[in-house]
Ligand SMILES: Nc1nc2c(ncn2[C@@H]2O[C@H](COP(=O)(O)OP(=O)(O)OP(=O)(O)O)[C@@H](O)[C@H]2O)c(=O)[nH]1
């Protein structure tokens with residue numbers, strides 16, 4: 001049956017499943033963020049840094065680690081004291097609402113106020129698959145070069161919060177973070193770009209504010 005579905009049908013089904021996830025999260029009062037971004041840009045470390053601050057404010061934070069293979073990020077979330085779960089996508093370069101829906105069924109959601117869902121690291125595929133989160137974040141870092149935004153217009157045009165991470169390394173790699181911010185502004189004049197250094201925690205409070213958390 002499934003193999004008779006065309007790509008349009010598959011996307012329609014994904015939107016329905018995303019809507020279902022959205023309702024489930026809303027009913028339980030959980031604020032979920034789809035954390036997309038470049039591979040190795042600092043998604044996991046930024047989530048841990050945001051969780052530290054939210055926990056200090058008395059909130060319970062959970063994390064789902066989406067990766068093609070392995071449980072490295074899951075182990076880091078556990079080590080950081082977060083209720084966590086791993087989703088391995090195998091051949092897929094993105095999470096989708098179906099996989100996340102199953103994870104939400106299995107996840108110990110009780111008492112969780114904020115749930116970060118770390119998507120597979122790349123700036124292409126995740127843009128086409130809504131997960132049903134109330135917010136989206138795209139993370140890039142200066143070490144990927146100053147052309148990352150304009151090479152991936154779709155994901156930046158549709159995402160309202162962007163973290164430009166590893167600004168502690170900006171001078172070393174010779175990349176001006178403001179160039180990335182300017183490219184983003186052109187694609188998404190209403191969006192907010194926040195400069196972060198997840199190592200030291202610089203910019204993390206501002207990032208939480210941009211996400212409304
Ligand atoms: N100097 C510096 N290093 C950072 C920063 N953020 C992350 N890193 C380091 O960069 C590496 C990758 O960080 P991760 O948090 O694993 O990045 P990720 O985007 O989750 O990676 P994938 O899940 O593999 O795509 C790690 O060694 C981090 O310690 C930062 O702001 N500054």
Ligand SMILES: [Zn+2]
Pocket residue numbers: 043044045073118
């Ligand atoms: Zn990661």
Ligand SMILES: [Zn+2]
Pocket residue numbers: 098102
């Ligand atoms: Zn299923």
